[in-house]
Amino acid sequence: MISTIQIKGIRDGLLVSLGEGDWGEVRDELLTQVSQQADFLKGARLAVDVGNRILRAAELGELRDTLSEQGLTLWAVLSNSPTTEQTAQTLGLATRLSKPRPDAQVTPVETRLQGGEQAVLVKRTLRSGFSLQFPGHIVILGDVNPGAEVIAGGDVVVWGHLRGTVHAGAEGDETAIVCALDLSPTQLRIASQIAITPQRRGKTIPEMARLSDGRVIAEPWNPK
Amino acid sequence: MEAKVITITSGKGGVGKTTATANIAAALATDGKRVVCIDADIGLRNLDVVLGLENRIVYDLVDVVEGRCRLRQAMIRDKRLPELFLIPAAQTRDKSAVTPSDMVRLCDELRPDFDYILVDSPAGIERGFRNAIAPADIVIVITNPEVSAVRDADRIIGMIEAEEKGPARLIINRIKPEMVRRGDMLATNDVLELLAIELIGIIPDDENVVMSTNRGLPISMDGKSKAGQAFRNIACRINGEQVPFMDLEKRDGFFGKLSRMIRPGGA
Numbered sequence: 508m509i510s511t512i513q514i515k516g517i518r519d520g521l522l523v524s525l526g527e528g529d530w531g532e533v534r535d536e537l538l539t540q541v542s543q544q545a546d547f548l549k550g551a552r553l554a555v556d557v558g559n560r561i562l563r564a565a566e567l568g569e570l571r572d573t574l575s576e577q578g579l580t581l582w583a584v585l586s587n588s589p590t591t592e593q594t595a596q597t598l599g600l601a602t603r604l605s606k607p608r609p610d611a612q613v614t615p616v617e618t619r620l621q622g623g624e625q626a627v628l629v630k631r632t633l634r635s636g637f638s639l640q641f642p643g644h645i646v647i648l649g650d651v652n653p654g655a656e657v658i659a660g661g662d663v664v665v666w667g668h669l670r671g672t673v674h675a676g677a678e679g680d681e682t683a684i685v686c687a688l689d690l691s692p693t694q695l696r697i698a699s700q701i702a703i704t705p706q707r708r709g710k711t712i713p714e715m716a717r718l719s720d721g722r723v724i725a726e727p728w729n730p731k
Numbered sequence: 732m733e734a735k736v737i738t739i740t741s742g743k744g745g746v747g748k749t750t751a752t753a754n755i756a757a758a759l760a761t762d763g764k765r766v767v768c769i770d771a772d773i774g775l776r777n778l779d780v781v782l783g784l785e786n787r788i789v790y791d792l793v794d795v796v797e798g799r800c801r802l803r804q805a806m807i808r809d810k811r812l813p814e815l816f817l818i819p820a821a822q823t824r825d826k827s828a829v830t831p832s833d834m835v836r837l838c839d840e841l842r843p844d845f846d847y848i849l850v851d852s853p854a855g856i857e858r859g860f861r862n863a864i865a866p867a868d869i870v871i872v873i874t875n876p877e878v879s880a881v882r883d884a885d886r887i888i889g890m891i892e893a894e895e896k897g898p899a900r901l902i903i904n905r906i907k908p909e910m911v912r913r914g915d916m917l918a919t920n921d922v923l924e925l926l927a928i929e930l931i932g933i934i935p936d937d938e939n940v941v942m943s944t945n946r947g948l949p950i951s952m953d954g955k956s957k958a959g960q961a962f963r964n965i966a967c968r969i970n971g972e973q974v975p976f977m978d979l980e981k982r983d984g985f986f987g988k989l990s991r992m993i994r995p996g997g998a
Contacts, residue, residue, distance in 0.1 A: 632927065634889030635882050652885050652925060
């Protein structure tokens, strides 16, 4: 019989992945393999991935006991079936592998998103007459047509033509910014300041608008 | 026969909905298609005038909806084009006399007997507009190459999408190629960039159109007129034919390119 069982080392011991097949056969195969490598595996902690199988408490309990006789500890059962997960949990088994080690953790990049800040992503063009309002930041993948309005408590980023009206920092945040690939709004507001787009000449370039000394200024986009 | 219901709308008033409805209907009927037009502009009816049928109105749309006559009694058959029919609007009532479901019911009753049902929408975004698009299989938005008209067209396209009647098709009406060349009028591409829907026709400005609507003789029946040809092309496209757009904005060589480069505003 082809072995469908894979055993690999993980942080918390060993992960046993059972393949397809009848539970009885697969369980027997596992126990056979385990006993063959008994000396090597002795004292190991096993997490067993049973796949889609729905297993009863009796089957899981029996598996744990049999492994225990071999000197192995079954500490977790992973399954796609919520029924199996629940059964495992009532037996005191874990159903998830633990989080990665601290040194493997990714350090989050410093952003302005503090706890509670939110942003909404809209993937369409806003046509005339459409009003999009959100207390946090707004990101639009599309155009904002003249006659459409965007009102954000936070920042506004338009990955397209911004030709409608926009109000960033609508609740009074004077650090709010407005960015667009084509910054040509009929009216731009940040907090309580209002500005009108000056007559544009030449190619459109990505720009960012912000308040500086209480006035709205727009600068070509420069990430530095 | 299972008719397609096409509603022609615009948002802005006066851009050419009624004229387009009349002319496209006449062109389709000339082609042998059986067409009925419905004037949904209750209170400000015009389609009967433009088609030259106002003298023959006995019953209208509201009479049908309120059960004072049968549908067939309100239908006026055009004597020049036997496949063309009109159900006129009422002039002494207003848009509240008809509901969207009335329109759907009416069109369903007409579907088996016609190839096309053309609904002439009123201007605006209120009840009249909603009545007109309720039965539509296809919505055609008509606009002029002017900033204010395009603004309204954008709004109406948004509403059509919101009512899940999209995607709409676009007709740009009253193009003046000389003004486009000078940079004083929006070019077709400028309009399409903003509205972003499929173009189904462009119609040049033609003073003969005003004369034709005054006389009640659809200009699409006039072989010599460019606007008439444009309407006939639209009818062909509605029928599924591939007809290239008339070249109204032919750029003339070097000077054309130069004038475009120094055009102010960059609209």
